[in-house]
Each structure stands twice: as C-alpha cells, then as structure tokens.
Amino acid sequence: MASGWSRFALRFSEYYQSLSVSDIWAPPRLRSREWMFIPWGSKPPDRHRALPTKRDLLSYLQTRGPHSCFHSTAYYEDPSQRKMSEKGWLGADLIFDLDGDHLPGVSDNDFPGMMEKIQEQAWSLWNDFLHPEFGFKEEHVQTTFSGHRGFHIHVRDPAYLHLDSNARRELVNYITGVGIDVKSVMAGPDIGWSDRIDLGFDGVIDSLSSISSSSENSKQLVSELHSSLKSRNFTCSEELIRRLADESSKGDRIARLRQDRNRTVFTTPKLNETFWELVKGAPLAVGETDENVTVDVKRVIRWVGSLHGKSGLRVTEFPLERLEPDTSISFDALSSTHVFSTQSSIKVELVSDDVTARIANQDVSGSTGDVFDVHEAMATFLSLKGWARTVE
Secondary structure (H helix, E strand, O other), rough: OOOOHHHHHHHHHHHHHHHOOOHHHOOHHHHHHHHHHOOOOOOOOEEEEEEOOHHHHHHHHHOOOEEEEEOEEEEEEOOOOOHHHHOOEEEEEEEEEEEEEHHHOOOOOHHHHHEEEEEEHHHHHHHHHOOOOOOOOOHHOOOEOOOEEEEEEEEHHHOOOOOOOOHHHHHHHHHHOOOOOHHHHHHOOOOHHHHHHHHHHHHHHHHHHHHHHOOOOOOHHHHHHHHHHOOOOOOOOHHHHHHHHHHOOOOOOHHHHHHHHOOOOOOOOHHHHHHHHHHHOOOOOOEOOOOOHHHOOOOEEEOOOOOOOOOOOOEEEOHHHOOOOOOOOOOOHHHOOOOOOOOOEEEEEEOOEEEEEEEOEEEEEEOOOOOEEOOHHHHHHHHHOOOOOEEE
16 A cells, blocks of 8 residues: 555545546446455455445445445356355356566566557457457457556457356467467467467567577567566576577578478477477467456456556546557557546655656656656656655
C-alpha cells in the first residue's frame, strides 16, 4: 500500500461518488457473480459478496470507496456462499490476462516502453492465436486495459463457458508451445506453428549472430534469450547461450541447418535442444499470458470502470480493433484512462531510480531526488507506484 494512502483513498471515494447508476458497467449475468473488494490500509479483502443490481454495486462503491474492485469470472447459483463448494458453479468466462512486468528485456520502470510491448503481445495473442487458430469470434470478445500493466481479453462464447480447468490448460499449452515438438511440426502438415517456427528460426539466427560478433547490444540479447527460456521453465545458463552463438558463427552449421532442419549440427545435445527451444519461443509474443487466470475457473478479474489502487488509472473497455498497435486508432492506455485532474500542479520528488512515465500527455524521466511539478493524474500514478512522494 502506498505511503500517505489516505489522500488517495479520499480521491478514489470522490470518483465513485461522482458516478450514477447509468455510468456503471455490469458484467453479464450480474446476479450470478461473486464480488471482491480490497480496502485501503491493512484490512483483508472483502469477498463472497453478491450484488444483484447496478444500484447495489454503486451503493457499495460510494459507501466504501475501495482500493481495488473485482468480480468473478465464474457464474454461481449462490455467489454469496462463503465456501466455494457451496456456491454452485455454473460456468466461467474464458479470460486471457497479459501483464508486462515479467517481459524479457523490459523494465517496469520504463512504463511507456513496457506498455507498448505488452500491447503488441496482446494483439498477437488475438491476431495469431485466438482468432485464426481457435476460431474465437469478435462478437464474443471484450477487450480491456487492466488499469496497470496490461490487458485482459474476455471470451464469452457460450460454447466455452463450461470448459473445465484441464481443457483451458490445453489451450494455454498450445499458445505457449508446451509440448510442441519443433521437428515434428516442420515435418507435418502446415499449421499456425509452422509459420511461427519459420519466423523464430530466422530471428534466433540473427540474435546469435549479433551475440557472436560482440555487438553493443550482445549482453542485452543474451539476457533476453535467457529470460525467455527461463519463463518457459527451460534450464540453461547465459554462458551456454554464448557457446551456442559462438558455434553458430563457425563453419557452415547454419547453412546445413537451413538445407535440412532435422540435422544435428551443434556439438552437444544440450546446445541443439537450446537452439530449438529458442526457435520455438522467438515468435511467441504471448509468452507472458498469465496461465493461472485462464485455467482457474473460480478466478476474480478487475471490474471495468474501477480504479486500480496501484496506479490510479481506470480499468477501461475499448474496441478490439483498437488493440492493434501502430494504427491511427490504436488504444493508448496512458493518455485515455486517467480520471484525475490534468490542470492542477503538484510537486513530487522521485524515490526510485531510472523512472520513465507518461500519463495524460505529461512525461517524467529521472531518478531518486529529482523534483517535478506535475498534474494530479501523474502525481497519483507516481505515488501509487511507489516511485515518488508529494512535497508539501
């Protein structure tokens, strides 16, 4: 919880007080949802609540002014029961949660850079997997900004509501490449993974070439490749990646591999295994989807319209087509999800190093001790992130 949180608790409360019933978005089958709220301070979460109407929800918000708000992805016969086994599970939305805080080579402290990368990944998840390979239809999809470091893709196709955890895990495993055998894919019929492996092959060779030539970004590349493998629970050292880069630059190994990808061209089984694992992961722009959110059929998800207690930004719905980066209509979370003033001036002092932030078209970049005059939306963001304190 951010220090001096009482100031922000008041402003959150004032935001909820400003809403009317017509401003409230409610998830489908509202009466069947469980609600959970995180209060300010050190109090435990308030959950197992049933709020059958939007007026009930608004009344709670205006009475409590919570730090964060969630509803269940599941539908229940009686969501107010305290024991999960007594709620009467009826089904659950299929949720894909992409969060940028563990992206290889990306720092949370560079918030605009992280958001740009995670939006690319979220679009790839839809455009490369969910739509073409699973046949999910846009009419059943809700796309939201999480209010902090990523995006949620809600799939509410009735055909998938009753999938159990095992079936949902199979979806995630296919997306993340668990169990995908690269050589079998290359030898088999043309599927989506065939194209991704082709892309990965060239991408990995380019990266290894840069590492072996000791280019200025070689150290970063080694770190990124290592982080990528680690995120998929593949064990190897950074030194092994350097050895792989060194071997790939010698002789005609890569030329022979291009002619026949079934060849074993590296000197040890571990090097060969690492190369193909890198190939499998290189084009996988959705490696940071939180599989627990997708697999857990009794999960809670942030409510659209609520404020995120770690950023002060609003959880916001937007059209799926705006998820695509680098278009004239691309969604920009950092300029369109603030609710606090951009006209005021508040002095803040950074208490974290190498901070880069952009909120409501205002930029801050600096380190501990740097002082800035910023608007309230930025001051709230920096303070709730734990990156700054207000200076009286």
